[in-house]
Amino acid sequence: MTETVLVTSALPYANGPIHFGHIVGAYLPADIYVRFRRMLGDDVHFVSGTDEHGVAITLKAEQAGVGYEDYVDRWHESIKRSLEHVGIEFDVFTGTSHHRNPFHRELAQQFFLDLKAQGYLGKHSEEQFFSEAMGRFLPDRYVEGTCYHCGYEKARGDECPHCGRYLEAQKLKDPRSTLDGSTPVLKETRHYYLDLGRARDEWLKDWFESKRGQWKPNVENFVAADLADLRERPITRDLPWGVPVPGENGSDDGEPGKVLYVWFDAPIGYLSISKQYWHAQGRPERFEELWKGADTKLYHFIGKDNITFHAVVFPSMLKGTGQGWVLPENVPANEFFNFEGRKFNTSSGWVIPEEAVADDPTDALRYALTTMMPETADSEWTWEEYRSRVNDDLADNLGNLVTRTLRFVEKFFDGRIPALGELSERDAELQQEARKAAAEVQEHLHAFRFRRACQAMMGFGNACNRYYDLEQPWVAVKDETTRSRAAQTMRVCCEMVRVLAHLIAPVMPETSTTLLRTLGRDGESPSFERLGELGGGAGLPEGEIVGAALTGALPRFVDPRGREISAPFPKIPEARIAAELERLHDLAKRQDAGTGKHSPGSDADATPVAADLEPIADEIGFETFAAVDLRTGTILEASKHPKADRLLVLRVDLGFETRTIVAGVAASYTPEELIGRRVIAVVNLAPRKLRGVESQGMLLATDDAEGRARFLSPDAGSPNGARIR
RNA sequence: GGGCCCAUAGCUCAAUCGGUUAGAGCAUCCGGCUCAUACCCGGCUGGUUGCAGGUUCGAGUCCUGCUGGGCCUACCA
Numbered sequence: 001m002t003e004t005v006l007v008t009s010a011l012p013y014a015n016g017p018i019h020f021g022h023i024v025g026a027y028l029p030a031d032i033y034v035r036f037r038r039m040l041g042d043d044v045h046f047v048s049g050t051d052e053h054g055v056a057i058t059l060k061a062e063q064a065g066v067g068y069e070d071y072v073d074r075w076h077e078s079i080k081r082s083l084e085h086v087g088i089e090f091d092v093f094t095g096t097s098h099h100r101n102p103f104h105r106e107l108a109q110q111f112f113l114d115l116k117a118q119g120y121l122g123k124h125s126e127e128q129f130f131s132e133a134m135g136r137f138l139p140d141r142y143v144e145g146t147c148y149h150c151g152y153e154k155a156r157g158d159e160c161p162h163c164g165r166y167l168e169a170q171k172l173k174d175p176r177s178t179l180d181g182s183t184p185v186l187k188e189t190r191h192y193y194l195d196l197g198r199a200r201d202e203w204l205k206d207w208f209e210s211k212r213g214q215w216k217p218n219v220e221n222f223v224a225a226d227l228a229d230l231r232e233r234p235i236t237r238d239l240p241w242g243v244p245v246p247g248e249n250g251s252d253d254g255e256p257g258k259v260l261y262v263w264f265d266a267p268i269g270y271l272s273i274s275k276q277y278w279h280a281q282g283r284p285e286r287f288e289e290l291w292k293g294a295d296t297k298l299y300h301f302i303g304k305d306n307i308t309f310h311a312v313v314f315p316s317m318l319k320g321t322g323q324g325w326v327l328p329e330n331v332p333a334n335e336f337f338n339f340e341g342r343k344f345n346t347s348s349g350w351v352i353p354e355e356a357v358a359d360d361p362t363d364a365l366r367y368a369l370t371t372m373m374p375e376t377a378d379s380e381w382t383w384e385e386y387r388s389r390v391n392d393d394l395a396d397n398l399g400n401l402v403t404r405t406l407r408f409v410e411k412f413f414d415g416r417i418p419a420l421g422e423l424s425e426r427d428a429e430l431q432q433e434a435r436k437a438a439a440e441v442q443e444h445l446h447a448f449r450f451r452r453a454c455q456a457m458m459g460f461g462n463a464c465n466r467y468y469d470l471e472q473p474w475v476a477v478k479d480e481t482t483r484s485r486a487a488q489t490m491r492v493c494c495e496m497v498r499v500l501a502h503l504i505a506p507v508m509p510e511t512s513t514t515l516l517r518t519l520g521r522d523g524e525s526p527s528f529e530r531l532g533e534l535g536g537g538a539g540l541p542e543g544e545i546v547g548a549a550l551t552g553a554l555p556r557f558v559d560p561r562g563r564e565i566s567a568p569f570p571k572i573p574e575a576r577i578a579a580e581l582e583r584l585h586d587l588a589k590r591q592d593a594g595t596g597k598h599s600p601g602s603d604a605d606a607t608p609v610a611a612d613l614e615p616i617a618d619e620i621g622f623e624t625f626a627a628v629d630l631r632t633g634t635i636l637e638a639s640k641h642p643k644a645d646r647l648l649v650l651r652v653d654l655g656f657e658t659r660t661i662v663a664g665v666a667a668s669y670t671p672e673e674l675i676g677r678r679v680i681a682v683v684n685l686a687p688r689k690l691r692g693v694e695s696q697g698m699l700l701a702t703d704d705a706e707g708r709a710r711f712l713s714p715d716a717g718s719p720n721g722a723r724i725r
Numbered sequence: 726g727g728g729c730c731c732a733u734a735g736c737u738c739a740a741u742c743g744g745u746u747a748g749a750g751c752a753u754c755c756g757g758c759u760c761a762u763a764c765c766c767g768g769c770u771g772g773u774u775g776c777a778g779g780u781u782c783g784a785g786u787c788c789u790g791c792u793g794g795g796c797c798u799a800c801c802a
Contacts, residue, residue: 217730218731218796221728221729221730222728222729222796222797224729225727225729225797226729226797228728229727229728229798303796304729304730304796304797307796307797308797335731335795336795336796338795343795371737371738371750372738376738376739377730377731377732377738377795378730378731378795378796379737380737382736382737384736384737384751385736385737385751388736388737388750389737389750391762392751393751395762396762396764397765400761400765401761402761403760403762403764404760404764404765405760406761407760407761408760408761411760451738451739452739455749455750458750465765466765466767468760468761468766469758469767470766472758472760474758474759474761475760477760490760568762569762570762571762647801647802648802663802664801664802695802
């Protein structure tokens with residue numbers, strides 16, 4: 001019974017590289033699942049692409065001084081390469097921007113219109129800054145002004161980079177546009193909102209209840225909490241880059257252009273990318289057959305940060321249009337993946353460098369990543385674990401099984417597959433093991449238990465090795481009376497190598513192909529059908545040449561790209577692991593020392609660190625600088641703010657007086673370690689109450705590579721109260 | 726601040742509805758083997774399930790509090 005299956009992987013945001021945390025969370029499991037379902041004969045369609053709109057991309061592109069298209073193109077290519085490196089094979093991987101995917105704009109707009117027609121969209125007015133010079137609304141990030149909390153003059157409309165607070169742009173003092181330098185005015189703008197509460201009351205809650213017990217517990221818990229507090233969400237923005245809101249393109253009562261909020265248009269990308277694909281295939285009707293098919297099963301592979309979105313919001317959109325789009329069958333979200341004890345962090349270089357694994361077989365990476373997959377809880381990549389998985393599982397268990405089998409056949413049977421005789425009890429047992437393994441692998445993969453599936457594969461390799469040892473063909477072959485028994489053993493082992501090749505195909509497609517080729521089964525499609533069946537015409541042809549005799553000489557393996565390799569799985573030498581660990585220890589030391597950001601190395605394609613830094617602000621006159629009164633001081637007391645998690649209340653000796661200053665550094669310093677710390681304070685700033693405690697100034701600080709605040713200190717020798725010039 | 730999740734052997738992870746003596750792999754140690762990538766096979770060792778209470782005939786699992794970590798969200802430095 002074949003099924004129609006749609007699989008999506010979260011759309012990576014085209015604003016930076018992806019790392020193994022992303023891959024192991026949403027791409028590798030999806031790819032394995034897709035290969036698995038195809039092995040079962042299901043009709044599978046696998047879609048992803050880059051998410052290319054939103055304020056972050058708009059801003060970054062403008063900062064970099066490149067066009068939006070060029071900017072997203074760069075990251076699109078980078079991300080695509082990273083995914084190819086681990087063998088992720090989508091049917092289609094494009095994106096959401098118009099130049100890459102001409103179907104997206106139209107479809108996203110259609111969603112908007114359908115939801116509007118169904119009464120799911122509300123429209124509310126709010127005040128937002130508007131540049132009269134440019135005739136356009138300014139997103140909060142493009143407005144700069146004086147922070148109404150700390151007095152910092154270069155605060156952005158959404159957030160103050162100095163004090164770190166999120167701001168309401170309308171309240172900024174002395175606002176100015178960073179786009180044209182003009183003074184913006186507050187003007188009313190109207191935005192559309194999606195009524196999620198209505199979706200919940202009408203059907204979402206019931207639908208979710210019907211899924212109870214089928215989804216992962218963490219996903220269900222999350223959704224249950226969300227359903228209790230669902231409200232309207234704005235779905236439009238005033239931005240120059242994105243999908244224009246229908247009927248709002250500057251024509252509607254002189255209103256400047258609006259675009260769909262990126263969260264709204266991004267998931268529609270799953271559909272539009274698919275639509276683009278089927279049009280290119282010359283089968284445009286296939287798109288709706290799939291996405292509106294009553295029997296279609298839709299699976300969203302995502303990381304845990306995306307649960308609400310794919311289990312609540314996007315289904316509400318799909319259903320709300322009234323167009324009969326298919327709802328997800330399951331949302332197999334993974335938890336987070338860490339790296340040697342810390343979170344992956346691209347900008348600080350705390351990542352697995354692609355060049356570090358560039359020469360490793362794709363399948364070794366895929367297998368190791370799968371065994372470490374954060375299926376039920378956060379998990380971790382360690383280099384030692386990687387080496388252990390590759391060397392112990394792949395090389396020693398599976399690889400060696402293949403090698404010892406083929407070498408034996410070459411050595412004693414002219415490299416030809418021996419005839420199959422009557423099955424001994426042990427032969428039959430192993431055959432049973434093969435069937436069991438095939439059943440287990442299928443069962444686990446159906447349930448998204450990828451780690452367990454790998455364990456089942458290894459367990460089977462183990463059973464084969466045990467069989468080999470018990471049979472002792474190296475003894476039997478030397479005696480004419482038992483030689484036929486050795487032949488039978490090797491025949492069975494050859495069959496089992498073939499079973500293995502099929503079993504591992506979802507996780508290790510390249511090696512699967514390599515093994516089949518070595519057995520003379522070039523082009524055989526992986527399948528679970530009749531797997532392990534000995535006799536009855538299902539087995540390998542007797543007398544067929546395998547291994548080295550097939551390829552002419554050692555090496556006896558040829559990978560799918562036609563390269564000869566000496567072993568199915570080369571081992572990873574310990575020295576390599578040591579080198580990687582050394583790099584990380586150096587990195588950790590530098591980060592802990594707070595030396596600031598640094599390049600991750602020679603990788604030209606790594607995150608452009610410079611682009612992460614704030615752009616240099618506009619030139620100011622000396623008077624402006626001189627207006628800020630900076631003094632040296634010493635922290636006398638420090639305590640946690642009674643009503644705010646992130647704040648510390650400090651008493652600072654400024655020479656002429658002791659002041660209370662509230663600082664947002666609770667995540668960066670403990671109160672104790674700040675006692676006696678020399679600092680630099682702005683002392684002529686208007687006092688401000690921060691959750692009940694008045695702050696009489698602010699302290700200069702910068703961020704380290706981990707994003708933690710670090711106070712600046714004066715040199716020893718300058719007394720408290722000395723002016724900074 | 727609100728919501729959710731996690732903490733199990735030296736390491737990485739399991740454990741179905743609350744149910745037998747908490748299991749695997751790796752590492753360590755012991756033994757066997759020589760076809761094979763110094764591999765394979767067998768065996769031993771290793772646990773107060775983060776801490777403190779509670780419910781129950783029975784708790785890794787449920788409840789409360791605490792400690793540490795993560796995700797979302799609010800407020801905000």
